[in-house]
Amino acid sequence: MNSAAPALTPTTRALAWCLHLLIIGLLALTAGRAVTDDRPHAGWITAASAVCGLVYAVGPTLPCVRRSRRAAALWLAAVSACWLVLLALSSDAVWVAFPLYFLQLHLLSRRLGPAAVAATAAAAIAGFAAHQHSFSPAMAIGPALGAAVAVAVVWGYQALYRESEHRRQLIEELTATRADLAAAQHTAGVLAERDRLAREIHDTLAQGLSSIQLLLRAAERALPQAPQNAARYVDQARQAAVDNLAEARRFVAALTPPTLEGTTLADALERLCTTTSARHRLTARFHPTGTPTPLATAHEVALLRIAQSALANTVRHAEATTAEVTLSYLDDRVALDVVDDGRGFDPALLPAPDPETGGFGLAAMRARAHALGGTLTIESAPGRGTALAAQLPLIQTTETEPEARP
CATH class of the missing domain: 3.30.565.10 (Histidine kinase-like ATPase, C-terminal domain)
Known part of the structure; x- marks a missing residue:
């Protein structure tokens, strides 16, 4: 997504498309349930879901977002703001927090990413509790567990990627050394x-x-x-x-x-x-x-x-x-x-x-x-x-x- 991100491979490109589809699918589910269940503010929920989906879809097409970490962070802040508005209108928006975790860990630095995930998890818990007009520890388990899983998966992938890059560099050095030795x-x-x-x-x-x-x-x-x-x-x-x-x-x-x-x-x-x-x-x-x-x-x-x-x-x-x-x-x-x-x-x-x-x-x-x-x-x-x-x-x-x- 940006200059600091690893170069896309067929595998990472497929994972990125899965993340796109997951966010769009969850936004569509939130809007669909609001309409089918005839919930209050169904029109606003649908509009907020559409705006959030539109803002999200525009980001990957902008060259500045792909090349600049700062532009990517601003785009992520806009998506998060739209999500917060949607969360204030519908409790179903809490599920969108899970793909947002991966997006934040991918686009932000290793220091800011976990902080943004923690803030998103706290917002999800607070928003769901507000819609339920009560709070219980069980409400925090889902968002918190999702945040922990996202951090573990992303950090594990980054560790594997660094190891893979190290091995690739070693292989290139070995190949170059063998070529020099042969010469x-x-x-x-x-x-x-x-x-x-x-x-x-x-x-x-x-x-x-x-x-x-x-x-x-x-x-x-x-x-x-x-x-x-x-x-x-x-x-x-x-x-x-x-x-x-x-x-x-x-x-x-x-x-x-x-x-x-x-x-x-x-x-x-x-x-x-x-x-x-x-x-x-x-x-x-x-x-x-x-x-x-x-x-x-x-x-x-x-x-x-x-x-x-x-x-x-x-x-x-x-x-x-x-x-x-x-x-x-x-x-x-x-x-x-x-x-x-x-x-x-x-x-x-x-x-x-x-x-x-x-x-x-x-x-x-x-x-x-x-x-x-x-x-x-x-x-x-x-x-x-x-x-x-x-x-x-x-x-x-x-x-x-x-x-x-x-």
Whole structure:
């Protein structure tokens, strides 16, 4: 009915119509009994009932009554005044007090509503007693009990409405939170997938292209004096391109790396060392230790990629002559160590990764190890070579597990 009132729902709208019909029906009953019983002042009673009904019917149609608590209170005062006039003319008007209770509790504040109900109940009792020319406690029971029931019903409804609104707000907050969480998870998934793709591109395509570049440079230098060596370098570059193309295709199809298909991690690492030794001026040797244990595909791919990236860094930057790759199966973990006799570097002075100059290798290796609950450490110093150690928790499995594959 006003700005302070709860928004109408189908249920509350139906209750409002029931209240309208009840008031109009009681007014019609009062006028009808006055006419049929040929009571004194029947004409006045009928006119008062009509005026009261008209004033009541006009209120809900006025926008100011629906929007302003003050206008609604004035309209309610006009209806109450008409009812008091009708009560003074007919004792039957006492029944109209019951729907008035609900109207007052609905339109007035929580403090004024019960006071208006009490005043209406007192007026109903006094008016009925005046028409009966006597008073007894039984006359007060009906209006008082009706007032108590109205207060209990309205307050109970308001409590239920507040609880319902609270639950609705909680549901909206929960829905919004779930939407935010879903968006955050999506963003995190996108970022994780982007990081995975960056690592795979760096460890496969970028390293392969770098190897091809080094081989072609070697062929270019050897071409004037030793064409046969240049042809060998070109052939090795061609084979590297073939291998890189196979990696790219498996990368697109999200399959296991070709070097791990139908073989073990140890065999793949040994072939990696052999290929690196054949293509570059570096002697790479592989050493397995411990009792081999089946690893999850995620662990095998991570260790292979770390070894590939470490050897690629050795070829490009270390100026080393030998590199030792060791795969160790320990009690509760598997370890990969790559040690070279190159020029070394100061790990604290590494430049930040740059799209032009690179520098993503160590970060990618460390991210791979951390993603599987492992660690990656680097020990190096200028002129003393480099030792890289990756350790992953040993999870024995014979099944292929989902992971961030190429």
